[in-house]
Amino acid sequence: MKKIFVILMLMLGFIARSALAELKVVASTSDLASIAKYIGGDKISVKYIVDGRSDAHFVEVLPNYMVMVSRADVYLKVGLGLDFWAQLIIDGSRNSKIQIVDCSQGIEVLGKPSGQVNASMGDVHAEGNPHYQLDPADGLIMARNIEAGLVEADPANTAAYEAGLKSFEDQLNSKLAQWQKEAEPLKGLQIITFHESWPYFSRAFGIEIVGFIEPKPGIEPTASHTAEIIDMIKIRGIKIIGKEPYFSNKAPNVIARETGARVVDLPQMVGGSPGTDTYFALFDTLLARLNAAAGSNP
Ligand SMILES: [Zn+2]
Numbered sequence: 001m002k003k004i005f006v007i008l009m010l011m012l013g014f015i016a017r018s019a020l021a022e023l024k025v026v027a028s029t030s031d032l033a034s035i036a037k038y039i040g041g042d043k044i045s046v047k048y049i050v051d052g053r054s055d056a057h058f059v060e061v062l063p064n065y066m067v068m069v070s071r072a073d074v075y076l077k078v079g080l081g082l083d084f085w086a087q088l089i090i091d092g093s094r095n096s097k098i099q100i101v102d103c104s105q106g107i108e109v110l111g112k113p114s115g116q117v118n119a120s121m122g123d124v125h126a127e128g129n130p131h132y133q134l135d136p137a138d139g140l141i142m143a144r145n146i147e148a149g150l151v152e153a154d155p156a157n158t159a160a161y162e163a164g165l166k167s168f169e170d171q172l173n174s175k176l177a178q179w180q181k182e183a184e185p186l187k188g189l190q191i192i193t194f195h196e197s198w199p200y201f202s203r204a205f206g207i208e209i210v211g212f213i214e215p216k217p218g219i220e221p222t223a224s225h226t227a228e229i230i231d232m233i234k235i236r237g238i239k240i241i242g243k244e245p246y247f248s249n250k251a252p253n254v255i256a257r258e259t260g261a262r263v264v265d266l267p268q269m270v271g272g273s274p275g276t277d278t279y280f281a282l283f284d285t286l287l288a289r290l291n292a293a294a295g296s297n298p
Helices: 002-020 030-043 063-070 085-093 136-153 155-186 199-205 223-236 250-259 279-294
Strands: 023-029 044-050 074-077 099-102 190-193 208-212 240-243 262-265
Touching: 023 030, 023 136, 030 044, 030 074, 030 136, 030 155, 030 279, 063 085, 074 085, 074 136, 099 136, 136 155, 136 199, 155 199, 155 279, 190 223, 199 208, 208 223, 223 250, 240 250, 240 279, 250 262, 262 279
Parallel strands: 023 044, 023 074, 074 099, 190 208, 190 240, 240 262
Antiparallel strands: none
């Protein structure tokens, strides 16, 4: 009798858990987490490792990330070498059942190095530029990859994930029309940025990124390279120095003082600064800041 009671309680416990269970998703970045939430809605819970306040190239692998992943069903990776640290977290989690989704599948990769890449030079874009989230067209590819991953991990909720993807795509298309209008006065605008985060954004909106404060992606500014950037800004009459929020103001301020150009905080991921809580809000804020800095009125 006691045995039957125990089995019954176990069964009830199992039923209660599965009825309430959300699919547990962990994403490398806040961008992937934001897109996943649009698709998965209340069928999933989403956590992420890094947001726009930190440099996603350099993440310290902490034990609590491994604990988080040990309890997860799906892991969303950026790929292209950006979140190479994700594999260390996944291995450390000892979660052999987790489903890993590489969200860069199907992305047309920009900035692929031609010839040999010398890793000793510290170039963090050795597999091509990994900041593809900054073209909204790539946001749709990311969303499709995420939806496919959710469906595979949780086929019972396929209809919900399909509807989530459709709704994301509809919202993205309507925002895209708005963003293209807002970007109209920015076409051909030349700016300098700290890191090479922007080739996909540039492709999407026509802004020209003509130089970087970093001599190479991931390499600290040097005096000689800074002098070259100062000359370029003076010669071309550049007015804007874009800076991702997690970089030091030191070199940008020196350049601004020498040239009269203005330093503008340009968050390149969700959560990088106020007004960037979602993937859509990120583009709203970027275009508003660039228009304000350029003195244009879309
Ligand atoms: Zn980078």
